[in-house]
Amino acid sequence: MKMLSFANRNAKEILRDPLTLLFGLGFPLILLLLLSAIQASIPVPLFEIEKLTPGIVVFGLSFMTLFSGSLIAKDRSSSLLQRLYTTPLTPLDFILGYTLPILPFAVVQGAVCYVVAMLLGLKLTPNLLLAIVFIIPISLLYVALGLLFGSILNDKQVGGICGALLTNLSAWLSGTWFDLELVGGVFKNIAYALPFVHAVEVERAVLSGELSAALPHLLWVLGYSLVSLAAAVLLFLRQMKRQ
Amino acid sequence: MLAIQTNNLTKRYGDIAAVDGLSLSVEEGELFALLGVNGAGKTTTIKMLSCLTAPSDGDAFLHGQSICKNPERIKPIIAVSPQETAIAPGLSVYENLELICGVYGFSHEKKNMKIKELTDLLGLDAIMKRKAGKLSGGWQRRLSIAMALISEPKILFLDEPTLGLDVIARSELWDIIRSLKGKITVILTTHYMEEAEALSDRIGIMRDGKLLVCDTAEGVKRTAGSDSFEEAFIRIVKGVKA
Numbered sequence: 291m292k293m294l295s296f297a298n299r300n301a302k303e304i305l306r307d308p309l310t311l312l313f314g315l316g317f318p319l320i321l322l323l324l325l326s327a328i329q330a331s332i333p334v335p336l337f338e339i340e341k342l343t344p345g346i347v348v349f350g351l352s353f354m355t356l357f358s359g360s361l362i363a364k365d366r367s368s369s370l371l372q373r374l375y376t377t378p379l380t381p382l383d384f385i386l387g388y389t390l391p392i393l394p395f396a397v398v399q400g401a402v403c404y405v406v407a408m409l410l411g412l413k414l415t416p417n418l419l420l421a422i423v424f425i426i427p428i429s430l431l432y433v434a435l436g437l438l439f440g441s442i443l444n445d446k447q448v449g450g451i452c453g454a455l456l457t458n459l460s461a462w463l464s465g466t467w468f469d470l471e472l473v474g475g476v477f478k479n480i481a482y483a484l485p486f487v488h489a490v491e492v493e494r495a496v497l498s499g500e501l502s503a504a505l506p507h508l509l510w511v512l513g514y515s516l517v518s519l520a521a522a523v524l525l526f527l528r529q530m531k532r533q
Numbered sequence: 534m535l536a537i538q539t540n541n542l543t544k545r546y547g548d549i550a551a552v553d554g555l556s557l558s559v560e561e562g563e564l565f566a567l568l569g570v571n572g573a574g575k576t577t578t579i580k581m582l583s584c585l586t587a588p589s590d591g592d593a594f595l596h597g598q599s600i601c602k603n604p605e606r607i608k609p610i611i612a613v614s615p616q617e618t619a620i621a622p623g624l625s626v627y628e629n630l631e632l633i634c635g636v637y638g639f640s641h642e643k644k645n646m647k648i649k650e651l652t653d654l655l656g657l658d659a660i661m662k663r664k665a666g667k668l669s670g671g672w673q674r675r676l677s678i679a680m681a682l683i684s685e686p687k688i689l690f691l692d693e694p695t696l697g698l699d700v701i702a703r704s705e706l707w708d709i710i711r712s713l714k715g716k717i718t719v720i721l722t723t724h725y726m727e728e729a730e731a732l733s734d735r736i737g738i739m740r741d742g743k744l745l746v747c748d749t750a751e752g753v754k755r756t757a758g759s760d761s762f763e764e765a766f767i768r769i770v771k772g773v774k775a
Contacts, residue, residue, distance in 0.1 A: 295635020303623040373619035373680070376583045377636045378608050531587075 293383040296374070301391035304357050313453075314357065315399055318350035319406055326410045336469055343407040344421065344493030345466025347400045348486070351429050352460040354392050355436040359448040362388060362440025366529065381527055388440075389433050396429035397422060421497040427508065428489045431515040437522035441529050460486045485514035534596075536561040536688055536718035537582065541591035544577050544742075551577040553742035554591065559735075561596075561687075564710070564719045566729040569739035570770060575722040576616060578739070579690045582720070583613045595688060609637070612686035616693045616722075618673040619680070622666025626657055626676055629665050630683055637684045651679045655709060671702030678709065688718045695728060707732060726763040740770050 304310055322343065329337040336342070365371045374384075401422050408414055435456065439448050461467060463481040470478045470487060481487045488510035495504035537559040544552040552574040559565045567575045580586040582593055584604035592599050598606045621629050630651060634644040652658050655675050660668060665676055674694060681689055691710070695703040710732055713719055723729055729736050730750045737747045746753055746769050750762055757765035757773075767773075 292636050292638050295632055298635070299621055299624060299628070299632045302628065303621060306623045368622070369615040369617040369619035370621055372585060372615050373613055374636065375585055376608060376611060376613045377633070377684070378605070378638070379636050 292379055293387050296379060296383060296387035297390045300361060300387055301395075303361055304391060304395065307357075310357055314350065314353045314395070315402060317353075318346050318399070318403055321349070322346045322403060322406060322410070336466075339407055339410055339412045340497060341494060342466070343404060343412055344497055345464055345490045346407075347403045347421075347425065347493055348428060348464060348489045349457070349461050349466060350399050350403060351396055351425070351432045351489075352457045352486075354396050354429055354432040355439065355456055356448070356452040357395075358388055358392050358433050358436030359438075359440035359443070359452045360436075360445050362437065362526075363443055363445040363448045366440070367444060371530075375530060381523075381530060384530070385437070385523055385526060388437055389430075392433045392436070393426060393429055396432070397425050400425040400429075415499075417497050417499045420501075421493050424492055424496050424504070424508075427515065428492065428511055431485055431489065431511055431518060434515055434518035434522045438518055438525055441522065441525040459484075463487060464490045466490055485511050534561045535559070535594075536563065537565075537593065537595055537720070539582075539591065539593040542578070542581060542588055542593050543590035544574075544581055544586065545589040550742045552581065552588075555739075555742075555744055556591075557737060557744060557747055559718060559720065561718055562715045563734045564714050564721065564732055566733035566736045567720065567722045567739060568724075568726070568729050568736055568766060572741075573739040574742040575739055576692055577742075579613070579692055579720065579722060583611055583690050584608060585613075609684075610687040611690065612681035612684050612688075613690045614674075614677045614681040614692065614694055616696065618670070618677045620665045620673055620676055622664070624665055625662050626665055626668070627661045629676060629680055633680045633683050647683050647685070651683050654682070654712070655679045669702075671698050671705070674698060674702070674706060675709075678706070682713075686717060688720065689713065691719060691721045693722055693724065695723070695725065703728075726766055730762040738766060738769050745769050 325337050325342055326339065404418055404422060436452065439452055443451060463484055464486040470481050488507040491507040492504045492511060495507065535558050539555050539557055542552060542555040543550060555578060567578060569575050581588050581600060582595065584600055584607055588601065592601050595607050596610060600607060621632060624632065630648045631644065634647060639647065652661065657675065657679060660672060665673065678694065695706050698706065710719065721732065733750065735747065735749055736753055738745045746756055748756060754760060754762055754765045757768040759765040759768060
């Protein structure tokens with residue numbers, strides 16, 4: 291109950307920020323429409339709707355880091371957290387309160403991308419519904435990164451690092467915009483050592499009904515999610531104690 | 534009955550003692566002001582007493598509970614209005630009050646009753662639906678204090694509650710703080726001498742983490758040998774003998 295009150299407040303703060311709708315939903319949809327238009331003129335296998343949409347969905351999730359990180363950093367700078375630390379809320383309440391409101395938003399965002407993709411030719415199958423479910427573990431990774439960055443950076447730094455750097459890194463290293471095989475070498479190795487391309491591969495494999503192919507990529511994503519979450523919790527608790 | 538008792542309360546940051554062996558007691562229902570120049574240790578004292586930061590040495594007891602051993606028993610009986618206005622800017626005034634009721638686990642009926650009570654006390658009725666982040670500084674401070682009071686604290690910490698407010702807003706907040714006297718224990722930090730003199734039952738003056746004087750406003754003036762409270766404060770902080 292106490293945690294839910296806090297989570298409810300966080301959900302309202304995020305949803306009432308117009309930038310949330312603009313970047314969280316609008317930007318990925320614009321990219322989906324734009325790249326589909328390019329695909330219609332100059333067909334490229336990478337931009338086929340079945341391959342493109344999972345990449346756009348994961349790209350959209352990278353904004354969850356920006357939303358959660360900004361909210362925490364703003365709360366820290368405004369003394370609101372200081373006030374809440376003196377209430378009966380426990381450290382677990384804070385972690386869950388910042389994490390839970392993002393998950394439904396991430397699922398809705400991904401679902402809207404898939405619905406728009408259906409208008410562009412993606413077929414409605416049970417696999418598509420499963421792909422929406424698999425957004426949850428992937429979004430956990432991005433929320434954990436937001437919790438982590440929000441605990442150590444101020445809101446301007448979060449804007450720069452999560453809003454510019456992470457979204458771009460997540461996009462370039464995801465195999466959505468260009469085929470990583472074409473670049474190859476160190477770039478490809480770095481990309482496959484990070485979770486972003488694996489997140490896209492999970493969605494692509496689930497969407498095409500190849501669950502066994504999704505599993506190794508899912509393990510990469512879950513591994514990074516757990517490590518990020520553990521680091522985020524430690525850093526959040528550290529800044530809590532520093533109050 | 535004692536609301537607060539500190540025994541040799543100390544907070545060190547490296548070699549620097551922000552609060553150095555603070556021992557004082559505050560009676561239940563008392564309005565106690567902590568005065569001092571910047572860096573005197575007022576805010577650090579409040580942070581320790583409100584369980585935000587752990588002491589390096591010593592202990593403090595709030596209604597008999599140790600801040601070191603039982604912070605979870607202290608949190609339900611205290612409330613803090615921090616130096617900077619601590620509100621959720623994207624929420625309405627009503628939603629801010631609702632948030633605090635929620636984190637204290639109030640029932641629906643109690644929540645409605647407390648919001649009505651605080652709205653009447655602080656005159657928030659006209660702005661209940663307005664976004665907190667869009668309010669003037671004075672209204673944000675009122676809301677901040679309402680958020681502290683709504684949890685029915687036994688001890689309320691007000692850290693420079695009137696900082697940056699205009700004369701009218703300050704006067705109105707003084708009236709609100711006065712109305713709390715005798716009902717709950719209030720620990721107030723301020724830079725405004727006239728505020729401490731007008732509102733407080735007793736005043737503690739700190740410098741370099743140490744408590745120099747702890748007395749009524751009249752007692753402080755007597756100790757410093759001055760008719761003016763501000764002059765008395767300056768003499769005590771500068772170490773001028775009466």
